[in-house]
Amino acid sequence: MADAKFFIKPSLGTQIEARVTMFDDEMTGIVGTLTDKEEKAVENAMCLLFSEEMSLLDRRFTDSDGQFLFGPLKPDELYIIKIHKSDTAVRLLYVE
Numbered sequence: 001m002a003d004a005k006f007f008i009k010p011s012l013g014t015q016i017e018a019r020v021t022m023f024d025d026e027m028t029g030i031v032g033t034l035t036d037k038e039e040k041a042v043e044n045a046m047c048l049l050f051s052e053e054m055s056l057l058d059r060r061f062t063d064s065d066g067q068f069l070f071g072p073l074k075p076d077e078l079y080i081i082k083i084h085k086s087d088t089a090v091r092l093l094y095v096e
Helices: none
Strands: 030-033 046-051 056-061 067-070 079-084
Touching: 030 079, 046 067, 056 067
Parallel strands: none
Antiparallel strands: 030 067, 046 056, 046 079
């Protein structure tokens, strides 16, 4: 299965030509969408990918559509995903 998503925000007088070529691949991955009980997308939730032995392999945050992606992955392996979301405020820290 192939998938693509992109955004275009043209300015006045700009012409944009977009060419997208889709192709099937044999990559293995996990794509998910996180929603709340009202089926609204949950943004900025932390998604953790673990091996069967509970070794942390990767971490991602859901995007504005509640989507996350892990890959490429090894076929025929068992993976565990844990998702954490809190209302904790996130602040930027500047270090000079």
